[in-house]
Amino acid sequence: MEKGVLDDLSRVIPGDRIFLDLAERYCYSYDASFGEYLPEIVIQPKNAKEISEVVKLANIHKIPVYPRGSGTSLSGGPLPVKGGMVLDMTLLRDKLIIDRENMLAIVSPGVITANIHKKAEEAGLFYPPDPSSSNVATIGGNLLENSSGPKGLKYGTTKEYVIGLEVVTPTGEIIRTGGKTVKNVTGYDLTRLIVGSEGTLGIVTEAIIRLIPKPQSKNTFVAHFNHLIDSGHAITSILSSGILPSALELMDNACIRAVESYRPSGLPLHAEAILIIEIDGHPLAIEEEIIKCADLCRAEGASYVKIAETEEERQTIWSARKLVSPAITQMGPTKISEDATVPRSQIPAMMERLNQIREKYELNLVVFGHAGDGNLHPNIITDKRNITEMKKVELAVSEIFEAAIELGGTLSGEHGIGTLKSPYMEMELGITGVNMMKKIKEAWDPNNILNPGKIFPEKGQTKVVLVT
Amino acid sequence: MNLPVKSKETNAEVQNLYSDAYDWTNQCVKCGYCLPACPTYESMGVESASPRGRINLVKMAAEGKIDFQKDLAQPIDLCLGCRACETACPVGVPYGHILEAAKEAIENSQPANQKNKMTKMKKLALVHLFPFPKRMNRVGSVVHLYQKTGLSKLIRRSNVLQKVSPALAHLEQALPTTESSSKRIRKGTIIPAKGETKLRVAFFTGCIMDSMMSRINRLTIELLTLVGCEVILPENQNCCGALHSHQGETKQAKELAKSNIRAFMQAEADVIVNNAGGCGASLLEYEHLLANEHEWSGAARDFSKKSKDISQILYQLGPLPFTEEWQGVVSYQDSCHLRNVQKVQQEPRSLLQSIPGISYVEMEGYDRCCASGGIYNLLHFDESMKILDEKMRNLKETKATTIVTVNPGCQMQMSIGIQREGAAANQIKSMHLVEILAKACGLD
Numbered sequence: 001m002e003k004g005v006l007d008d009l010s011r012v013i014p015g016d017r018i019f020l021d022l023a024e025r026y027c028y029s030y031d032a033s034f035g036e037y038l039p040e041i042v043i044q045p046k047n048a049k050e051i052s053e054v055v056k057l058a059n060i061h062k063i064p065v066y067p068r069g070s071g072t073s074l075s076g077g078p079l080p081v082k083g084g085m086v087l088d089m090t091l092l093r094d095k096l097i098i099d100r101e102n103m104l105a106i107v108s109p110g111v112i113t114a115n116i117h118k119k120a121e122e123a124g125l126f127y128p129p130d131p132s133s134s135n136v137a138t139i140g141g142n143l144l145e146n147s148s149g150p151k152g153l154k155y156g157t158t159k160e161y162v163i164g165l166e167v168v169t170p171t172g173e174i175i176r177t178g179g180k181t182v183k184n185v186t187g188y189d190l191t192r193l194i195v196g197s198e199g200t201l202g203i204v205t206e207a208i209i210r211l212i213p214k215p216q217s218k219n220t221f222v223a224h225f226n227h228l229i230d231s232g233h234a235i236t237s238i239l240s241s242g243i244l245p246s247a248l249e250l251m252d253n254a255c256i257r258a259v260e261s262y263r264p265s266g267l268p269l270h271a272e273a274i275l276i277i278e279i280d281g282h283p284l285a286i287e288e289e290i291i292k293c294a295d296l297c298r299a300e301g302a303s304y305v306k307i308a309e310t311e312e313e314r315q316t317i318w319s320a321r322k323l324v325s326p327a328i329t330q331m332g333p334t335k336i337s338e339d340a341t342v343p344r345s346q347i348p349a350m351m352e353r354l355n356q357i358r359e360k361y362e363l364n365l366v367v368f369g370h371a372g373d374g375n376l377h378p379n380i381i382t383d384k385r386n387i388t389e390m391k392k393v394e395l396a397v398s399e400i401f402e403a404a405i406e407l408g409g410t411l412s413g414e415h416g417i418g419t420l421k422s423p424y425m426e427m428e429l430g431i432t433g434v435n436m437m438k439k440i441k442e443a444w445d446p447n448n449i450l451n452p453g454k455i456f457p458e459k460g461q462t463k464v465v466l467v468t
Numbered sequence: 469m470n471l472p473v474k475s476k477e478t479n480a481e482v483q484n485l486y487s488d489a490y491d492w493t494n495q496c497v498k499c500g501y502c503l504p505a506c507p508t509y510e511s512m513g514v515e516s517a518s519p520r521g522r523i524n525l526v527k528m529a530a531e532g533k534i535d536f537q538k539d540l541a542q543p544i545d546l547c548l549g550c551r552a553c554e555t556a557c558p559v560g561v562p563y564g565h566i567l568e569a570a571k572e573a574i575e576n577s578q579p580a581n582q583k584n585k586m587t588k589m590k591k592l593a594l595v596h597l598f599p600f601p602k603r604m605n606r607v608g609s610v611v612h613l614y615q616k617t618g619l620s621k622l623i624r625r626s627n628v629l630q631k632v633s634p635a636l637a638h639l640e641q642a643l644p645t646t647e648s649s650s651k652r653i654r655k656g657t658i659i660p661a662k663g664e665t666k667l668r669v670a671f672f673t674g675c676i677m678d679s680m681m682s683r684i685n686r687l688t689i690e691l692l693t694l695v696g697c698e699v700i701l702p703e704n705q706n707c708c709g710a711l712h713s714h715q716g717e718t719k720q721a722k723e724l725a726k727s728n729i730r731a732f733m734q735a736e737a738d739v740i741v742n743n744a745g746g747c748g749a750s751l752l753e754y755e756h757l758l759a760n761e762h763e764w765s766g767a768a769r770d771f772s773k774k775s776k777d778i779s780q781i782l783y784q785l786g787p788l789p790f791t792e793e794w795q796g797v798v799s800y801q802d803s804c805h806l807r808n809v810q811k812v813q814q815e816p817r818s819l820l821q822s823i824p825g826i827s828y829v830e831m832e833g834y835d836r837c838c839a840s841g842g843i844y845n846l847l848h849f850d851e852s853m854k855i856l857d858e859k860m861r862n863l864k865e866t867k868a869t870t871i872v873t874v875n876p877g878c879q880m881q882m883s884i885g886i887q888r889e890g891a892a893a894n895q896i897k898s899m900h901l902v903e904i905l906a907k908a909c910g911l912d
Contacts, residue, residue, distance in 0.1 A: 019514070023539040026528050027515035032498045044513070071515070072500045091513060112504070136500045325499075329559040333494040 001040050005061045009043070012053040017044040017091075028086040031073040032133075034336065034384075034420060034466060039066065039080040044088045048166060048174050048205035051087065055203070055449065056172035058085065064452050067203045069110065069141030072133040074337050075418030077145055077198050081453035089140050092205065098123045102180055103211045104163075109140025109204045116209070125211040128155035131414070140204050145416040146196030150247040153372035154280075155212075157414070159195045164208030167194055170201065170445030180208055193440075198416050199451040201444050218246065218280035219290050222317045223297040224271045224304040228252070231273035232348030234300040235371055238277070239344065241296060243289045247278040248372030252351065254358075255324050255366045262327035265320055271303065273351075275371065276321055324368050331364050331381040336393060336466070340404035341413030344374040353403040354378050361396045363389070375413035390467040397464050401427065420464050422457045479532075481577050486530040489569035493527035495561045496520065502553035502563075507837045508546055511854045516543040519553035519563055526570045536577040544570045546851065548844050549714055550804035550837035564809065565756065571716030647683045656703040659693055666696035666785055670737035672728075672775075674747045675707040676876050684876075687906040688743045688778055694909065695785035697741075705731040708742075710750035710805075713757070714842050725754045726764060729771050740771065743778040743902055745803025745875035746842065748810050751775040777806055779815040779874060779901060786822070791910035793825035796869035798904070800830075801859070801882060803875035804837045816874055816901050823908045829866040833859065840881035852881075853888070860885040863896070874901045 001020065009018060019025065019042040028042045040063075045051045058065045064084030071078055080086050093110035100123050105116055113127075113134040120127045130149040131137060137147075143165075148157040164178035167190075178184055178191040194202050225231040235248060251259075251274045256267045267274065277293055279286050294305045308314035329335060342350045351367065354376075358365040369377035378400055382389050401411055401424045411421045411428055425434050438456060441448075502519040503509050509518035516525065522543055528534045547567060554563050653659070655673070669692060677685050692699050709724035728751070732740055742748045755772040758764040782788060798820055806812045813835075821828050839845060839855035863871055863885070871886075873879045882898035906912070 021539070022534055023525055023543055024514060024516050026525060026534060026539075027518075027521040030498050030524060032500060070500050070503060071498070071520075088515070133499065133501070136503050326558045326560060329495065329497060333491075335497055 002061075005057070005063065006041075008057050008061070009041075009054065012050055012057065013043055013045065017046070019043070028068065028071075028088065029080070031068075031071040031076060031078050033074050033076045033079070033418065034334075035076060035079055035081075037080045038083065039086040040083050042086045042088060044091050046091050048168055051168045051203055051205060052172045052174050054085075054087070054172075055168055055170065058449050059171055059447050062447060063449070065203075065449050066451055067140075067144075067199050069138030070112075070133075070136050072137045073141065073145060073416065073418065074339070075145070075198075075412065075416035076420060077141070077416055077418050077451075077454065079419060081419060087203065089203075090138060092140075093138075095206065098125065098211070099180075100125070104180060105209050105211055107139050107207050107209065109138060109143075109207065111139050113137055113139050113142050120211050121214055124214055126214040127161065127209065127211055129158040129161060139207060139209075143195050143204055143207055144197060144199045145414075147414045147416070149414070150249060150278075150370050150372075152375070152414070153248055153370060154244045154246045159192055161210045162191055162195050162207055163210055165191050165194055165202075165204055166206035167202035167204055170447075170450040174205070175202075178208065182210060196416075198418065198454055200441055200454055201450070203450070215246070215280035217283040217286055218278055219286050219308055220276065220278045220314045220317050221290055221294050221305060221307040222320075223275045223277070223294070223302040223306075224268050225273045225275070225297075225301065226271055226303050227301065228272040228351050229348050230301040231275055231371075232351070234275060234297045234302065235347060236345060237296045237300060238293050239372065241292065243279070243293060245277050245293070245372060246280040247276070248370065249276040249321055250274070250347075250367075250369060250371035250376075251276075251321065251324060252367040254364070255328070255368045258327040258331060258366060259320060259323045262330050263323055265323065267320055268304065274320070276317055321368070324366075328364075328366050328379060328381050332383045334382045334384040336380040336382065336397060337415070338378045338380075338397065338400055339369070339375060339413045339415040340378065340400050340409060340411060341373070341375040342404055342407045342409030344372065346407040346409065347371055347374060347376070350374075350376060350403060350407055350409070353407075354400065357396050357399050357403070360399075361392045363392060363396055365396070370413075373413070374409065384467065387467055394464050394466050397466075398424075417455045419454060420466075422455055423461045423463055425455065425457060481536070481573065482530065482532045484576075485526070485536075485569060485573040488573070489526055489566050490530045492562050492566050492569075493523050493530065495559060496523045496527075497559055498524070499558065501558055502556045505552040505556035507550060507552070507839060507855050508548060508851070511851065511858070512546070517546060519557075522547060522570075523561065523563065523566055526566050529570070529573070536574050540570065541574045544574060546848060548804075548837050548839055548841040548855075550841065551808040552804060552835065552837060555808045555835075564753070568713050568716070568718065571714065572718045573716075575716030647686070651686060652678075652682045653686060653689060653701060655701045655705065657701050659689055659699040659701075661696045661698045662693050664696055665698045667698070667739060667781070668700065668737045669697045669739045669741045669781065670700045670702050670732050670735040672705060672708070672732075672740055672742040672747065672751065673701065674742060674744045674876075677744050677747075681876050681879075681900070684743060684900045684902050687911055688741075688902045690911050691778075691782060691788070691902060691906055691909065692741065694789060694911075695782060697781065697785070700735045700737055702731045702735045708747040708750040709757075710746050711842050713750065713753075718757075722757060722761075725757055725768065729754065729764065729767050732771060733767060737774070739776050739781060740774045741776050741778055741781050743874065743900070745777065745806030745810070745812075745873075746877060748775060748777050749805035752810055777810060777812050777815070777874065779806075779819055780812060782905065783815040783819055786819070788819070788822070788905060788909055790822075790824050790908045792908050794823045794904070794908055795825065797827045797829050797867050798823075798870045798872060799828070799863065799866045799868040800834060800872045800901075801838060801863075801878060802835050803873055803878050806874055807835060816872070819901065819905060820872060823904070829868060831866045831868070831871075832862040838878055838881045838885070840875075840877040842877060845881060845884070856881060856885045857888065860889050864889070869895055870897045870899055870904065872899050872901050872904055876900075 029036045029038045064082045066080040067087045068078035090110045092108045095108040097106045116127050128151045131147045146158050253272050364381040367378045515521040529540045706727045709721035712721040754768040758768040839852040845852040886896050
């Protein structure tokens with residue numbers, strides 16, 4: 001880093017929050033996805049004003065700026081792919097106010113999402129989005145990636161809950177969008193534009209999020225299916241019966257086998273699919289609805305159905321799903337985690353396509369995910385040191401994206417485009433669609449300072465490249 | 469800018485670390501689930517103070533991208549080794565093994581002229597003191613004399629230690645009241661069970677427990693005999709080697725492990741019992757430590773399998789014959805190595821809750837390290853106290869009058885914390901699980 005730039009930065013940020021040593025820089029070179037990029041400098045800002053000053057300096061000196069929360073992104077959101085500066089946002093965590101009267105939370109971006117869950121529940125309220133990383137991830141990261149989790153089916157995704165933001169723009173101005181009202185049609189909806197923009201259009205420095213009353217109760221049941229196609233029909237018949245479960249999770253046969261060989265839990269090795277379904281609401285309604293859903297599964301050919309009788313049994317049912325992650329990592333050190341999403345009626349067709357891809361490329365491909373909203377998580381387990389296999393993985397990943405789009409779906413349901421999916425943007429949006437997005441980016445960020453190298457493909461980039 | 473940076477290590481050193489630890493570091497999927505579990509990440513707030521950051525740095529070092537001394541040493545040195553990250557990890561990365569491999573690599577890569585830089589105290593203790601039971605006994609006796617003669621009061625009043633080293637001053641005040649060496653039970657003795665013999669146990673005395681906390685060892689043996697254990701104290705047993713492993717002195721740790729395996733093999737006990745969470749974890753890991761030494765690996769595995777914490781045995785053979793009611797609120801601080809390595813969480817709590825009259829309250833953050841960390845509180849005093857002060861805030865919330873631990877380091881650290889809080893906390897007592905159980909059984 002040039003001395004002049006450093007001097008300028010030091011006038012804005014105290015030295016103990018500026019990191020130049022190699023060890024610390026390597027600690028901000030990764031996230032939970034793929035790839036390693038060494039930044040030139042890491043800065044830990046404490047407030048919007050500092051960030052605004054730093055971003056202005058970055059525009060003067062043309063230094064890329066990469067905001068980062070807890071680094072749990074599965075799409076490369078915070079990776080400093082062009083070097084430059086990482087802004088570690090975790091120190092902006094002073095504010096977590098629950099406004100009970102207006103049913104809102106006002107939060108700093110570095111607050112851990114699970115802390116919002118906890119504080120809201122203490123006030124009898126509820127913030128539904130629950131990415132599986134919510135004990136680690138920051139709310140700022142969740143908003144910018146628009147990451148959701150299993151509850152999206154009933155309660156909608158993160159963007160449905162954000163109604164106001166304070167944002168540092170890519171040129172360093174501080175703006176406010178939206179406000180404290182649920183209804184607001186004044187001007188363009190910049191709040192929704194920023195949410196899910198993957199840190200390319202602004203750095204969120206405060207957010208106003210909507211809360212809803214906490215459901216009184218919940219219960220869970222599990223259903224095993226010998227045929228995948230039957231589980232697909234069961235999903236459709238539950239969702240068209242007038243009942244909306246709060247979670248509807250699917251595990252395929254490869255997942256079941258992985259869990260059983262990792263920690264035998266009595267799962268059926270011959271079953272092609274397991275559905276785990278949770279229903280929340282008034283206790284009396286739950287009791288009736290869960291029996292109805294269980295009956296629907298039986299009618300569609302479930303070989304086994306079990307409704308949890310106690311909290312312990314409920315936990316046991318969920319533990320099978322929670323064991324998937326540790327179980328599949330036993331199969332190899334590298335995990336490529338996708339989140340291609342299809343209309344829910346196309347789930348059986350998508351599962352069939354995934355089976356074909358698995359057989360064609362002979363890969364460890366397991367599928368689980370939020371079947372209720374069509375958001376599947378095909379995971380390929382491999383070893384990035386095995387170049388031949390990695391080349392096959394690249395082809396398989398391409399085919400997964402193609403399948404999702406052909407079935408009327410999308411590249412990403414909740415992880416974001418980031419670095420790996422950018423070559424496929426045109427396939428989904430068309431060249432005009434991508435160009436409209438590029439125009440927005442250029443208008444907001446004329447110097448291409450904020451999170452460059454994400455969402456949009458680099459020149460000539462048409463396929464995912466995992467190894468070179 | 470993304471080109472690998474050449475490290476100064478010789479290829480052999482990088483290669484060694486690569487073959488020792490690289491596959492383990494590769495198991496990390498960087499999900500970050502360890503971050504909220506890590507006390508140093510919470511108190512220091514930078515990624516290099518997190519398990520994920522440290523694992524990645526070891527990986528970078530094994531790839532030859534960073535320098536062992538310049539880049540890797542400090543982040544590794546600042547780790548408490550509490551291993552709460554292992555409990556949090558969804559994919560089972562063996563952080564403890566990675567940490568020790570890194571420490572060994574850092575230790576071995578020190579240029580010869582720098583080796584003396586190991587702090588004098590550390591060297592004195594590790595090389596010349598802990599491995600020698602007789603010397604440790606003498607330390608115990610000196611401390612006893614020091615406390616008995618009133619010299620301790622004089623020193624405290626003069627404030628001289630505070631001026632020399634605040635870390636030492638704190639530790640001095642936290643020293644438990646030692647017993648005269650005449651009360652210590654001799655090694656080589658067999659103490660019969662009271663009543664029917666249910667189990668033959670060999671007692672691992674531990675070096676610090678044996679010298680400075682011999683009263684707790686005596687009470688441990690009395691409790692064991694009370695629940696039907698015949699207790700053997702094998703001769704020639706030694707320091708467990710935990711502190712050596714933690715400081716990268718793997719060679720010496722292995723020697724100590726072998727001498728203990730030898731000493732305990734002859735006892736032919738059903739169980740090898742200890743009363744210090746840190747030592748227990750170390751004994752449990754002999755299997756791993758000696759896995760590559762053919763003539764030892766089988767014996768090490770047997771040894772590790774037999775090794776149990778005192779709370780497990782008392783719980784298994786209980787209920788204890790309590791004779792006294794306990795007054796006041798009691799809380800329990802997990803010993804990290806008991807919880808995260810030996811996976812013992814419920815037994816100490818159940819034992820405490822079984823004491824008649826007790827009011828047991830769980831403290832917020834009971835599972836978080838107290839930052840005693842072997843000798844971490846001496847080597848990194850400020851970092852340690854920051855974590856400890858937070859713990860004391862949580863402890864005061866419980867209104868407890870007694871805080872119980874199952875490890876000498878934790879017990880002393882609790883005493884240090886209580887002193888730091890001053891008058892407001894003065895009525896709180898820091899006790900070993902064995903002490904409170906013994907008192908409730910009418911033993912003293």
